[in-house]
Amino acid sequence: MVAGPTGGAGYTPHMAEQNPEAESCPTCRDTGWQLIREGEREFVRECHCAEGRKRVRLLEEAGIPQRYNHCSLDGFELWNNADDPTLKIALAGVREFVDLWPGADKGLLLMGPVGTGKTHLAVAILQELIQQRGVQGRVCRTF
Numbered sequence: 001m002v003a004g005p006t007g008g009a010g011y012t013p014h015m016a017e018q019n020p021e022a023e024s025c026p027t028c029r030d031t032g033w034q035l036i037r038e039g040e041r042e043f044v045r046e047c048h049c050a051e052g053r054k055r056v057r058l059l060e061e062a063g064i065p066q067r068y069n070h071c072s073l074d075g076f077e078l079w080n081n082a083d084d085p086t087l088k089i090a091l092a093g094v095r096e097f098v099d100l101w102p103g104a105d106k107g108l109l110l111m112g113p114v115g116t117g118k119t120h121l122a123v124a125i126l127q128e129l130i131q132q133r134g135v136q137g138r139v140c141r142t143f
């Protein structure tokens with residue numbers, strides 16, 4: 001039996017950012033495959049680190065503009081117009097959308113004046129879904 005390092009299921013891209021050495025996996029030596037020996041039998045299976053690597057790759061491929069890399073739901077501040085109740089409603093709706101994914105039966109449309117955080121919320125949704133659920137998505141701008 002091959003014993004792997006602990007915490008594989010909890011690997012997130014943020015961990016790699018906080019500790020660059022965490023990207024190196026001693027179990028598979030960054031191949032993504034783990035050799036398993038059971039008696040006389042040997043086989044390989046996907047390493048526990050593969051899902052974390054997949055999510056890092058999905059983030060890289062998501063086309064998130066650098067200026068929006070910091071966007072998260074927790075980082076959404078109602079600084080521009082904190083008294084506007086619709087911003088709190090929008091944030092709650094976005095959180096519900098993410099929590100229900102992929103169970104939400106409707107899409108999400110963010111509307112509002114310039115500078116109210118629509119792009120921040122849209123990027124935050126994408127980042128949350130990639131990091132928490134391994135969802136594939138991409139930022140597309142039409143203007």
Ligand SMILES: [Zn+2]
Binds near residue numbers: 028030031032047048
């Ligand atoms: Zn590994």
